[in-house]
Amino acid sequence: MPGFSERVAELDRKSEAQPEPAPGPDGRRRVAIERLAPEIDCGRFPIKRVVGETVVVEADVFADGHDRVACELLYGPEGGELESSPMKALGNDRFGGEFRVTQVGRYRYTIEAWIDRFGSWRESLEKKIFAGQDVSVDLLAGAELIELASARAPVDSAELLRRWARRLREDPDQGKAIALGTDLLEMMTRYPDRELASRYRKPLIVVVDREKARFSSWYEVFPRSCSPEPGRHGTFRDCEDRLPYIASMGFDVVYLPPIHPIGRSFRKGQNNSDTPEPGSVGSPWAIGSDEGGHKSIHPQLGTLEDFRHFVSKAKDHNLEVALDIAFQCTPDHPYVREHHSWFRTRPDGTIQYAENPPKKYQDIYPLDFETSDWQALWQELKSIFEYWIEQGVRIFRVDNPHTKPFVFWEWVIGEIKRQHPEVLFLAEAFTRPHVMYRLAKLGFSQSYTYFTWRHTKEELTSYFRELTQTELNQYFRPNLWPNTPDILPEFLQVGGRPAFIVRLILAATLGSSYGIYGPAFELCENSPLEPGSEEYRDSEKYQLKSRDLDSPASLRDLIARVNQIRRENPALQANGSLRFHDTDNPSLICYSKTTADLASVILVVVNLDCFHVQSGWVELDLNSLGLDPNHAFQVHDLLGEGQYLWQGSRNYVELAPETLPAHIFRVRHRVRTERDFDYYL
């Protein structure tokens, strides 16, 4: 039977009221801290930020009785000292504060709160003086509080405090003035009695990434299709020659499908056929052959030296290389020989290939994460990331992470980021929402989304409200792709060039990170394998492609313009401010993004109908745009260069799919200066 101290200790441990280091059970800690936000799954997972961003923290903080409470936000890089900043009362016992993260890595944050004895005393004194009551004993009590504080203060302040305390004791009239003055209040606020302070139940974590985790523009390209001579297998050198073209469109990440040796067993032919024609190049995702596995380079692409050269050349063009990591093996992969236990053996002695009954993928052996040798497997997979980090790669696009255990990803991403906090991971998981969100929670820096299949105003609005206006915004960073080598959505198949423009602008303005699979995208390639299929006909996954990049139909210039707008307007470099505005036409979608200081305000209107001119009225939420309903404001179309003077919430737009189906307005609002002189900001 536990005794008194054990019971109290248990409550003390369970409650928020446990500062660290814990000074032993104490039933006198009176402040409760509840509903701290942001906090993901009871602190099980960190929130995310990029360098320079702010973390706004709120909590309900209150005590029994009528005493005032004081409350501080504590924060700092993991392993370092905690800094503190005061939290302000927001009303109804809610307190708010914030801190800025200034370096990559992990930060802790928590809240500490205590009874504000001096503030409570001062408030009560003020009321009594106002009521004309005798406060001589109160002044003595105040003097005691001040003397106690002087023991916590450095010499100079202590001396001052003791002098004030003497006045309170000896000279009631002057004492009252000192007691209610701001000098004393300030000093006393600096040296509170925190012996019985409560701390939130556990420290919470922020993972801080570099800026690219939040704001990035991706371009996916198959190096083997970069050869200028049709039919010749492209190389890293060919791909290097493609870099100026990619950079000219304003992208900052160039993402390569797997670059490893491609298996020969069960190699697929064109259009995924089971009977490859001679010379079939196979799928880059069929990894592993006699020539090596995940740490080797497909010989037809070049050498490791070529790859390193490519990475460095890309950097010269402000492009960062993202590598595709697909943890799966062909039957020819060295792992199959060397680590038989990492694969599941069927009762007939063969290795279990991938399947999604009735479909069979005999060219792919999944790794068996339930192997009793899982620890060695994990270590080896980690070493693959480490290998490519050594070659200069800092961004990984991870193929199908949702088919490997969550705990593996949490471990491997945690381990890699501990050594290399600048490394970013993009989760290519197109699966059920909870699975996608958990992968983001456990560490992936960015995530593919359902954007690819969200086309109507209704679908886009509800999905992007979910992503940006809920807790998801704390840890799930969407990366929007209108197409991928696996997905040619029906909208692009049927809507022609206007559809590509619409989807480009939506991706680039709804998402601070987005990407396209090129040159298929900018050339508006839209032939499906067959009606009803989302696969490309003559898919680059199974064959080389040669294209005319100079086609007049190319969206190259428009893409360059859109990426320039993204770079020049900070509002488009984050997602938390996204707001949808009503329109009276279901084909017109209207939304805005702003920076916190409203210095950058972007308003986007898109005609989702690829076939007809659509017009209508937008009904702006002026408040979210920082606009005064009584003043006109200028909207400058950064795409089409038109400039309009609008006033009030209701404004007319008309958009034609064949010319430009969208406005990207920069809103310039008038501000009134001290000199009462209006100008456009």
Place this chain on the structure above:
Amino acid sequence: MPGFSERVAELDRKSEAQPEPAPGPDGRRRVAIERLAPEIDCGRFPIKRVVGETVVVEADVFADGHDRVACELLYGPEGGELESSPMKALGNDRFGGEFRVTQVGRYRYTIEAWIDRFGSWRESLEKKIFAGQDVSVDLLAGAELIELASARAPVDSAELLRRWARRLREDPDQGKAIALGTDLLEMMTRYPDRELASRYRKPLIVVVDREKARFSSWYEVFPRSCSPEPGRHGTFRDCEDRLPYIASMGFDVVYLPPIHPIGRSFRKGQNNSDTPEPGSVGSPWAIGSDEGGHKSIHPQLGTLEDFRHFVSKAKDHNLEVALDIAFQCTPDHPYVREHHSWFRTRPDGTIQYAENPPKKYQDIYPLDFETSDWQALWQELKSIFEYWIEQGVRIFRVDNPHTKPFVFWEWVIGEIKRQHPEVLFLAEAFTRPHVMYRLAKLGFSQSYTYFTWRHTKEELTSYFRELTQTELNQYFRPNLWPNTPDILPEFLQVGGRPAFIVRLILAATLGSSYGIYGPAFELCENSPLEPGSEEYRDSEKYQLKSRDLDSPASLRDLIARVNQIRRENPALQANGSLRFHDTDNPSLICYSKTTADLASVILVVVNLDCFHVQSGWVELDLNSLGLDPNHAFQVHDLLGEGQYLWQGSRNYVELAPETLPAHIFRVRHRVRTERDFDYYL
């Protein structure tokens, strides 16, 4: 630098994936369990139920990949074995299950989930067979799974399983039939492989009370005013004679203000005057005199023996006595002499009296919970509860709990309920919402509410939606009081008898627990101390009262009727089903309560205007009432005895304040039996 095992162990510990007893770190536990509900503040506080109620539990349960997961709810009284019941997939990775609590005390509940290997295998087999593929190797793999299960099964089942496995191996045709049959499925579901099962991060707690915690009707009475002779101080014996009257109105809790010796220092006179007239009786909340403290009885009320007799007599009338516990002392209380350190000393050596500047309460010394002798203070206060429990009391109404530390209440209620789980605590905290809610979270069985000041349709609707349709319904049990000795709301002051009827019916139907302060309430006493005050004139708190209980204006019969309706209609004995229905008149409020099986359906319409007849249309949410829009249904007014045949959602009502300002309808809906014979349920 922690090594591999430590890191994995840490993740394993942090994650949901930790069964108890923890079998050591294992990276192969693949199932995630998220968003378990109900869970209060990350499991920091328990939820509440009464005996016989059900706990419905839901969670997101999912794994990587495409394997099926299986999931069980584990539950049972604390200290005992856990029982289990299967959870069902609700779609989108959500699982749901439930269990019933059958005894008072504390229950644990949690969720365990694992990969359903057999189910996954069977599903894949089915698809392959449907596609006409060869499944001979699959049958061998199935046979292995079955053999492994046989090792977990008791002898009989094991034998059967082994026989089935042999068939799968030896006779593919019969094997297929066995594999897809329900017999095997059932057996395999019974003996799953749970070695790598995940368990939710921590067990959660339900505090189970007896039924009165949820459904109770309180009557507050001052025993000293129960004397039949005006001017004579009433006694417990007099109060005994009042019991038949109280019982005749259908109450089941009789609640007495403090019964302890009343202090003499600074005793208040009539209407709270500072200059008591000779013979002033003082306030029962001014506890402590030469005659004793919190464990003594005010001599003018009688002896301890009288009190015990009163408790037992009350029981004969199906009335339970609730005692008022007010932890505060007059200057005359024995604690002041014996435990000086339990009070705060002012710098002038006097004891700090209660104050709310500029108001002073010199007759009351608050206990100083920040005393260094707090442990002894806590123990003594606990012993007060224990003392009255020994005298037969099982319900305590706690005065101003919000002015004592939260952790003290959590400890003392926990300690008392450990020994006496049947004891109930009502928190009399009229303060800020977070404070009131925390007191409920930490253990109070019932709570006073803002109902006392919620009068308009808008106010009532939004407040009761908050109390019943949010997480609050899991731990905050409202007890609704239209009046108290401290509060005569303006609505009652100005609205006359109809106002009392309206507030009675609202309290008794919106809340499964409610109470009145009588006989002030049933006699419609409504004179305030002065205009704008909520204090009663000639308040019973400071003087004896003598009344004519047989006044023809008394609401006694109506109250009896309402309490009878509450007893006879289980829908009114809980709050979770409360739904508001639209009306087109702001003075008409309409709401319903139902039992889960819809056997009891109550629909209430109240005219909130005490001065005018109001009529209008109610728009029923038929679905929540289990009603078919195409069938007429009978509504039977249990108050006024009218019976109406309604159909569809829109129905007309008219209510006059002077006759009966409310309907309490029992809804009788038609059900269709197998024999297609319509009758009224």
